[in-house]
Amino acid sequence: MPCGESFVRQVLHAKGFFRRELGVEVTAGWQLDTFGHHAQMPQLLKLAGYTSFWFSRGVPDPGTPVEFLWEGIDGSRIPAFWVPYGDGYGSPQFLKSFTEFFQKKFDALVPRAKGSCRVILAGVDVAPPEEHLPDLAEKFNAQPDTPPFKISFAVPSEYEKEVSQKPERPIIKGELNPIFQGTYSSRIELKQKLRETENLLLAAEKLGVMLKCTGMSVRDDTLRQAWEPLLFNQAHDLMSGVMTDKVYEDTLKGYNFSGETAAAEFEKRLEEFVLGINTEGGEGQAIVVFNSLGWKRADSSSIEMVFTSRQVLDIKLFDPDNREVAVQLSGVERYDNETISKARVTFVAEDIPAFGYSVFRLKTFFRSPVTKPARGMEKENSMEGRYCSVELDSAAGTITKIQIKPDKMSVLGGSANVVVQEQDKGDFWELYRSLDGGSAIAMKDRHPAPKPGIGAVFSNQFKGRPEKTVKGSVYSEFEVTHLFGSGTFSTKIRLYRNLRRIEIRTRIKNRAQFVRYRALFPVAVGKSRSFHEIPFGAIERPDGIEFPAQNWIDHSGPDRGVALLNKGLPGNNVADSVMMLSLMRSTRITSYAFAGGYEEGMSSDTGLELEKELEFEYALVPHKGTWQEAGIFREGLEFNNPLICRLAGSHPGDLPARWGLLEISHPNIVVSALKQDEKGGLILRAYEAAGQPAENVEIKFFNGVQGFSATEIGGSASGGSLAKVVSAEEANLLEDSLSPIKVIDNTVSASFRPFEIKTFKIKF
Numbered sequence: 001m002p003c004g005e006s007f008v009r010q011v012l013h014a015k016g017f018f019r020r021e022l023g024v025e026v027t028a029g030w031q032l033d034t035f036g037h038h039a040q041m042p043q044l045l046k047l048a049g050y051t052s053f054w055f056s057r058g059v060p061d062p063g064t065p066v067e068f069l070w071e072g073i074d075g076s077r078i079p080a081f082w083v084p085y086g087d088g089y090g091s092p093q094f095l096k097s098f099t100e101f102f103q104k105k106f107d108a109l110v111p112r113a114k115g116s117c118r119v120i121l122a123g124v125d126v127a128p129p130e131e132h133l134p135d136l137a138e139k140f141n142a143q144p145d146t147p148p149f150k151i152s153f154a155v156p157s158e159y160e161k162e163v164s165q166k167p168e169r170p171i172i173k174g175e176l177n178p179i180f181q182g183t184y185s186s187r188i189e190l191k192q193k194l195r196e197t198e199n200l201l202l203a204a205e206k207l208g209v210m211l212k213c214t215g216m217s218v219r220d221d222t223l224r225q226a227w228e229p230l231l232f233n234q235a236h237d238l239m240s241g242v243m244t245d246k247v248y249e250d251t252l253k254g255y256n257f258s259g260e261t262a263a264a265e266f267e268k269r270l271e272e273f274v275l276g277i278n279t280e281g282g283e284g285q286a287i288v289v290f291n292s293l294g295w296k297r298a299d300s301s302s303i304e305m306v307f308t309s310r311q312v313l314d315i316k317l318f319d320p321d322n323r324e325v326a327v328q329l330s331g332v333e334r335y336d337n338e339t340i341s342k343a344r345v346t347f348v349a350e351d352i353p354a355f356g357y358s359v360f361r362l363k364t365f366f367r368s369p370v371t372k373p374a375r376g377m378e379k380e381n382s383m384e385g386r387y388c389s390v391e392l393d394s395a396a397g398t399i400t401k402i403q404i405k406p407d408k409m410s411v412l413g414g415s416a417n418v419v420v421q422e423q424d425k426g427d428f429w430e431l432y433r434s435l436d437g438g439s440a441i442a443m444k445d446r447h448p449a450p451k452p453g454i455g456a457v458f459s460n461q462f463k464g465r466p467e468k469t470v471k472g473s474v475y476s477e478f479e480v481t482h483l484f485g486s487g488t489f490s491t492k493i494r495l496y497r498n499l500r501r502i503e504i505r506t507r508i509k510n511r512a513q514f515v516r517y518r519a520l521f522p523v524a525v526g527k528s529r530s531f532h533e534i535p536f537g538a539i540e541r542p543d544g545i546e547f548p549a550q551n552w553i554d555h556s557g558p559d560r561g562v563a564l565l566n567k568g569l570p571g572n573n574v575a576d577s578v579m580m581l582s583l584m585r586s587t588r589i590t591s592y593a594f595a596g597g598y599e600e601g602m603s604s605d606t607g608l609e610l611e612k613e614l615e616f617e618y619a620l621v622p623h624k625g626t627w628q629e630a631g632i633f634r635e636g637l638e639f640n641n642p643l644i645c646r647l648a649g650s651h652p653g654d655l656p657a658r659w660g661l662l663e664i665s666h667p668n669i670v671v672s673a674l675k676q677d678e679k680g681g682l683i684l685r686a687y688e689a690a691g692q693p694a695e696n697v698e699i700k701f702f703n704g705v706q707g708f709s710a711t712e713i714g715g716s717a718s719g720g721s722l723a724k725v726v727s728a729e730e731a732n733l734l735e736d737s738l739s740p741i742k743v744i745d746n747t748v749s750a751s752f753r754p755f756e757i758k759t760f761k762i763k764f
Contacts, residue, residue, distance in 0.1 A: 001184070001191060001548050001570045002234050003198050004040065004535030004757075005673050008685070008733050010231050011048040015734060028156040029053040032083065033125065034236050036177035036442070036548070038534040042072035043757060048733040052160050053080045057440050058176030066112045066119075067163050071173040073537050073691070074755040079160065079169070081119065084112065084440055089124035093132045095139050102140070103147050115166045116149065119159050126596030175539060178443050180240070180429040181546045184571030185516065185582040187241025187248065187428070187607055188614065192568035193255040194239060197230055197262055199641055203292040204266040205675035206355055209682050210661055211273055213702075213764065214654070218269060220676055226261035229254035242428040244589070244602045274646060277359060278653040284318070284363035286648040291352040292641050294664060294671035294686075298350040299638055300475075300496055303645040304331075305345050307364065312340045314369040317347055318361045320657040325349070325360065326497075328474035339366075346474050348498050349643055353660020355674065359648070383476040383495040388622050390495055390502060394469070396460035397480045397491040402502070404560060404622050411562050411622045413524035413577055415460060417493070417504055421485050423455040424516040427590040428607060431516070431546070434591040446544030449520055449578040457485040473497070486511040488613075501565070501639065502620040508583065509613040515586050521564060521579040521620065526557030530574040531627055533636055536672065536687045537755040538627070544575035546582065551636030554627035555579055563621040563632040565639045583616045584609060628690040633670060665698040669752065677735055681763040688752040699760075700747040701725055729761045737761060 018024045029050040031037065036058045045053055053070060059082055070080040088105060092098045109118045123129055137151040163169075184191075201223060208218045233254045237243055243251065270290065279286040289301050305315075317325045325347050333342040345362065352358050383390040391401035399416040403409060429435040431447065450456040464482030474497060481490040490507040508517055531538045533550040541547050549572040554563040564572070564579045571582030588604040619639050623630035664671070664686075673685040688694050728741040728748045741748055741760070750758055 001239060002194060002535075003550065003672075004044070004687075005202060005685075006198055006231065006234060007044055007535065008048075008673070009227055010234070011044075011733055012735070013228070013231055015048065025049065027051045028160075029078075030156075032056045032121075035183055035240060036179040037175065038177065038548075039073045039175040039539050040534060040536045040755065040757075042070050042078045043074045043076035043755075044536070044733065045078050046076050047757060047759070050078065052156060053078050054083065054156060055080070055176070056083045057179045058442050059084070059440060060172070060176075060442055062441055064112065064172070065114075065170055066109060067114070067166070068169050069171045070176075071171050072755075073174070073539060074753055074757075077171065079163070080172070081156075081159075081163075082112075082440075083119070083121060084109075088120040088122055088133075089127060089130065091130065091133065091136070093136070095136060095143075098136045099140055099143070099147065102151060106147065106149055115162075117159070117162045117166075118149070122153060175534070176442060178545065178547050179439060180242075180435075181443060181447075181571065182426050182429050182431045182585060182587070183240035183242060184546065184548050185569070185585045186587060187609075188569065188584040188616075190239060190241050190251065190255065191570055193252075193259060194230070194234070195568035195640065197226075197255060197259040200259065200262040200266055201226060201230070202673060203641065203644075204262055204269060205673065206292055207266065207269040207273060208676055209674050210355060211269060211276075212676060212682070213661060214273075214276055216272065216276065218272075218676075222261060222265045226258045226265070230258040240428070241607065242589075244598065244604050245606045246602070248604075248606060270644070270646060274648050275651065276653045277357070277648065277655045277657075277659075279359060279648045279650050280652055282359075282361050282657075284361040286650065287317075287360045287362055288357050288646050288648050289349045289352055289360060290357045290644040290646070291354065291660075292644070293634075293637055294354045294662070294669075294674075295634065295667070296351055296353055296660070296663075297634075297638060297643075298348060298352070298498070299643045300346065300499065301349045301643040301645045302344055302346040303647065304342070305362070306342050307340055309364075310335050310337060310339050310341075311366040312364040313338070313367055314365040315340070315343070315345060316363050316365070317345070318363070319350070320358050320360070326473045328472040330470070348474060348496060349645075351658075352643060353658060354662055354664070355671075356658070356660030359657040383471075383493075384497075385476075385495045385500075386498050387500045388495075388502070390493075392478065392493065393460065394466045394478050394480060395463040395482075397464075397482070397489065397493075398460050399493065399502070399620075402562075402620070402622050404624060409560050409624070411523060411525055411560055412521075414522035416521040416620070417491060417506075418520045419459040419484070419489060419491075419506065419508070419583065420450050420518050420520060421457040421512065421515050422450050422518070423514065424585060424587065425514050426585075427587055427592070428604070444545060446575060447546050447573055447580075448544055448575040449522075449580060450518075459484050459489045459491075462489070484508065500621050500623065501635065502622075503617075503639075504619060505615065505617050506583070507613055507615045509611070510584070510586055510609050511611065513586055513608050513610070517583040517585075519581045519583055519616075519618065521562070521581075523555050523562050523577050523579055525555065525560050525562065525577075528555055528557045528561070528577060530555050532572060533633065536757050537689065538633065538691065541574075544573065546571055546573040546580075548572075551640050552632055553579065554632050556623075556626055560622070560624050561627060561630070563623065563627060563630070563635060565619040565621065565636050567617040567640055569616060569618060581618055584614055586610070628668075628692065631667065633689040634667075637670070662699055662701045665696075665700075666694045666752075668692060668694055669697050677761060681761055683731070683735055684760045684762060685757065686752075686760075687757040688755055691754045693754055694752040696749055696751055698747050698749050700745070701762075702746060725762055725764060727763045731759045731761045733759060735759065735761065
């Protein structure tokens with residue numbers, strides 16, 4: 001569920017500690033109780049210096065060998081060690097029964113392990129060591145009629161050495177998922193906070209690099225303090241929400257600290273950066289629009305404006321090239337003379353450079369705006385955009401039809417944005433059933449779209465009067481609220497005139513226990529396949545099984561498809577061409593044994609989410625072609641990383657009205673991290689996102705900036721130093737240098753295999 005960069009920071013934090021404090025290089029990847037493993041882990045583990053991977057959950061079937069080579073989607077392989085029967089904890093304290101205990105453990109592993117060597121764990125996670133083990137192991141080995149094996153204590157590297165002498169190990173490809181699918185939507189607010197805070201921290205790091213490259217200094221100490229509790233609370237039981245109320249409250253405090261610290265640091269950096277922009281001389285109010293992603297983009301932006309002159313009747317907006325940009329006002333408040341006192345100004349900002357910004361100018365006029373003709377031939381319950389048209393059942397809050405323009409290609413197979421409340425007697429871990437703590441095999445139960453009847457309540461069984469219907473020059477939108485079972489349902493659907501996204505914001509007030517809520521989107525695109533985004537890539541997944549996805553899933557046929565984007569809602573499934581998004585669950589601990597700190601009387605009832613109104617953000621992107629051709633990986637990141645809009649005063653500065661840090665020559669290369677290193681340079685991490693080779697990719701710094709050449713960036717009126725790339729190296733995830741890269745004209749070049757991750761160290 002965490003993003004790929006979170007895993008990298010876990011490695012930097014933990015392995016860095018062992019290096020600094022103990023002088024130890026950790027090489028065993030130890031993820032015994034993690035609830036599943038995505039298919040980029042082999043590559044990440046190898047790039048982080050691990051030589052093995054030890055785990056207990058997620059193998060495809062019970063007959064899986066306990067020792068194999070695990071191959072990821074990029075082709076990387078790492079030796080994997082499955083511990084299928086847990087551990088050797090609980091062994092008897094008398095030699096006869098002790099012998100029988102370990103004979104049984106050994107025999108159980110025979111079908112899955114080659115050679116005479118077997119491994120089990122000498123302990124368990126929440127219990128003290130067993131003091132009788134060393135003495136009884138010695139007596140076991142001294143028996144004259146001992147079983148055909150000896151017991152010895154070892155560390156992982158010793159066993160790995162033994163295994164390396166065995167016959168060739170089988171290769172298992174792909175992911176080791178899913179496990180404990182209920183965790184994807186239990187205490188959903190934790191997943192939403194996780195995603196929001198990850199994006200905020202990464203954006204603040206990027207701003208730090210932008211400040212550095214424009215001649216300003218900034219330290220990352222505060223951001224490191226914010227990362228730490230976020231990483232701590234990604235432990236499987238915490239992030240998954242499978243905890244008592246007290247632990248939940250502590251986890252929430254950790255997330256809130258990280259989020260608030262990151263937000264404050266981001267605002268501080270953005271304010272400092274804006275002060276470096278020359279905003280003097282132009283007419284009207286300067287508005288800076290910032291892009292935290294690695295490509296030039298057009299996207300929605302909005303800002304709250306307050307006017308004190310009592311002379312504002314009309315508002316116009318102009319881009320850096322002095323071209324007028326369409327605006328749409330909402331939440332308008334007026335003085336008694338009918339002039340505007342307050343309004344939210346929304347517009348689509350185009351051509352915002354990668355890791356850069358553009359300065360827009362808002363001008364006000366003391367005259368009534370010219371009345372504009374109505375947009376097209378929109379029907380009462382419809383929305384029209386440049387890329388698609390949408391028809392609605394506005395009383396129910398559903399989408400009944402989507403057509404891709406200009407060919408009028410329909411993509412829906414029924415009413416979409418239908419939310420279903422289903423009976424779910426499972427606990428925090430499991431859907432529909434109580435926890436089986438020994439689950440080790442990837443779950444294969446199909447969870448098809450529910451049908452009307454007993455145990456399921458559909459949102460479109462209820463109707464309401466639309467609260468708001470808007471059709472403007474920038475977007476169309478409607479909102480409706482109505483009853484939903486014993487609770488309430490509210491949904492807002494927005495289509496921007498010049499964007500592909502159909503944005504949906506749904507609020508649910510839950511008053512039921514042991515239920516789950518899923519949003520349904522029936523799709524009709526012909527013979528189809530489903531792909532889900534995972535950290536640093538995407539993978540095809542089978543029909544009917546819920547998996548954890550990152551920002552998007554896509555269901556496409558030969559010529560068209562639909563992507564479903566989400567903000568912190570990882571539970572995704574496509575069954576029988578119905579795309580489903582798990583919104584939330586109402587549940588608690590039901591059958592967990594009192595052990596390991598869990599004691600009688602401890603409550604977990606806040607997990608029932610009773611009387612809470614939770615909000616969920618997701619979006620549809622209808623498109624032609626495949627998900628790669630449609631660039632859906634960009635759409636998912638754009639939805640989760642909106643353009644950032646801030647007012648700027650009039651002041652001098654060294655930066656022009658439009659500026660970007662870099663340009664990348666290939667559209668499939670995504671920058672996941674841009675941050676400072678500890679030696680004064682910067683770290684840039686990028687990956688190939690479409691599963692296709694990318695040859696001779698150029699990353700050119702300070703390219704395409706109006707009024708500035710590559711050698712001028714970072715200079716100042718007083719003759720400050722120039723920010724010019726002087727060297728570049730490829731590095732591993734620990735930021736250790738691997739090999740030098742030639743720099744030509746501030747440009748770094750590299751080739752990427754499908755889904756390959758590369759880390760670069762850049763010095764100025």
